Amino acid sequence: MKAITLYDVALLAGVSYQTVSRVINDAEHVSARTREKVQKAMAELHYVPNRGAQQLAGKRTRTLGLMTTDLALHAPSQIVSAVKSRAVEKGASVLISMVENAWQCQAALQELLAQRVEALLVNVPLDDAHAEQLQALASPVPILFLDVSPGAQVHSLVFSAEQGAALGAEHLLSLGHQRIALLCGPESSVSARARLAGWQETLTQAGLEPVAVVKGDWSAASGYEKGHQILSGAVQPDAILVANDQMALGVMRACAEKGIAIPGQISIVGFDDTADSAWFTPPLTTIRQAFREAGEQSVEWLLAPVSAGELWQKQLPVTLITRHSSARHIPRQADREDLARQLRALALLAEQLARE
Numbered sequence: 001m002k003a004i005t006l007y008d009v010a011l012l013a014g015v016s017y018q019t020v021s022r023v024i025n026d027a028e029h030v031s032a033r034t035r036e037k038v039q040k041a042m043a044e045l046h047y048v049p050n051r052g053a054q055q056l057a058g059k060r061t062r063t064l065g066l067m068t069t070d071l072a073l074h075a076p077s078q079i080v081s082a083v084k085s086r087a088v089e090k091g092a093s094v095l096i097s098m099v100e101n102a103w104q105c106q107a108a109l110q111e112l113l114a115q116r117v118e119a120l121l122v123n124v125p126l127d128d129a130h131a132e133q134l135q136a137l138a139s140p141v142p143i144l145f146l147d148v149s150p151g152a153q154v155h156s157l158v159f160s161a162e163q164g165a166a167l168g169a170e171h172l173l174s175l176g177h178q179r180i181a182l183l184c185g186p187e188s189s190v191s192a193r194a195r196l197a198g199w200q201e202t203l204t205q206a207g208l209e210p211v212a213v214v215k216g217d218w219s220a221a222s223g224y225e226k227g228h229q230i231l232s233g234a235v236q237p238d239a240i241l242v243a244n245d246q247m248a249l250g251v252m253r254a255c256a257e258k259g260i261a262i263p264g265q266i267s268i269v270g271f272d273d274t275a276d277s278a279w280f281t282p283p284l285t286t287i288r289q290a291f292r293e294a295g296e297q298s299v300e301w302l303l304a305p306v307s308a309g310e311l312w313q314k315q316l317p318v319t320l321i322t323r324h325s326s327a328r329h330i331p332r333q334a335d336r337e338d339l340a341r342q343l344r345a346l347a348l349l350a351e352q353l354a355r356e
């Protein structure tokens with residue numbers, strides 16, 4: 001079958017080739033009536049404009065490139081969802097490339113550039129040097145990073161990991177918890193390392209050491225497995241700080257299997273506040289990272305990036321969302337007996353002293 005061209009559309013609509021081209025490119029100076037006529041002819045002929053040809057003719061593609069980590073994870077998929085909807089609103093399209101690890105980034109970047117994206121968004125955890133290298137490779141195409149440390153010399157839009165971690169730890173301390181276990185994200189993630197550092201700093205300031213530090217891979221399955229590991233450790237924790245809500249989901253399952261009541265016997269605090277976290281049993285207390293806002297602001301930047309030379313670096317706030325997986329510490333039976341024993345010994349001592 002012969003491919004339908006602009007000429008066929010022009011012929012059927014009874015207008016010139018240039019007029020059809022103007023309608024396709026949303027150019028000015030086309031009357032509503034003409035536009036309608038052309039659109040009708042296009043529909044009738046099943047004509048689809050050829051982006052490649054438009055691009056060769058030097059037209060803007062309004063195509064954004066998005067490189068993302070595993071979309072099976074809730075946080076990255078919710079960011080992509082927000083990016084897509086804002087881009088559609090703005091008349092831009094998004095090409096998505098998913099990478100399994102940081103080392104695939106360079107090839108993915110080349111592939112997106114080969115498709116002539118106008119700007120790039122990268123939501124892959126990257127160390128400073130690696131992000132800086134990708135920024136140099138992408139030049140002059142603007143590139144924005146979502147999962148880097150604020151110290152990286154690249155354009156970035158990031159949530160404050162340390163602040164979020166401190167909020168979670170302070171919340172547990174304010175509830176009277178002292179035996180706190182930490183379930184971190186993978187070592188390869190900058191954000192996971194920053195969250196761990198934030199927790200540790202807050203606990204140290206309170207004169208405490210975590211009762212366990214365990215690493216998972218962000219998935220609910222790893223939360224379940226590591227949750228069981230923590231719960232069968234030498235010291236039973238009063239609370240667990242979990243580096244993301246998906247792992248918290250697995251931890252909650254492990255608690256249920258062990259018959260440990262949340263929040264009666266253990267408090268759980270997550271990180272992310274993904275769309276499902278309010279629907280866990282019980283609804284999860286967590287640190288909110290506003291993924292929708294992050295996705296939307298990224299698109300705004302990508303469509304109007306700052307002038308070259310200057311670094312654009314923005315930190316987004318994180319907030320504590322208190323739901324029902326955390327509650328005031330209730331001393332355990334053993335602790336209460338221990339306290340009673342100590343008080344009796346003290347009373348005895350006081351009596352002796354009084355007699356002397």
Ligand code: IPT
Pocket residue numbers: 069073074075076123125146147189191218243244245246271272
């Ligand atoms: C980060 C999430 O907090 C975590 O749950 C996990 O999905 C991770 O991404 C995947 O890389 S959010 C990121 C913008 C720091």
